[in-house]
Amino acid sequence: MAHKKLNLPSKTCPVCKRPFMWRKKWQRDWENVKYCSERCKREAKRKIGV
Numbered sequence: 001m002a003h004k005k006l007n008l009p010s011k012t013c014p015v016c017k018r019p020f021m022w023r024k025k026w027q028r029d030w031e032n033v034k035y036c037s038e039r040c041k042r043e044a045k046r047k048i049g050v
């Protein structure tokens with residue numbers, strides 16, 4: 001039997017350039033999620049602020 005692929009959405013983090021997958025904690029907010037982690041979010045803010 002063929003392995004069934006999970007069809008979770010993913011995005012690429014603009015800070016670390018790595019793809020990250022949809023997570024349940026983002027289920028209500030996926031449209032607004034841009035960064036893979038709080039750390040990258042902070043990093044992005046720092047860069048923009050300069």
Ligand SMILES: [Zn+2]
Nearest residue numbers: 013016036040
């Ligand atoms: Zn990241």
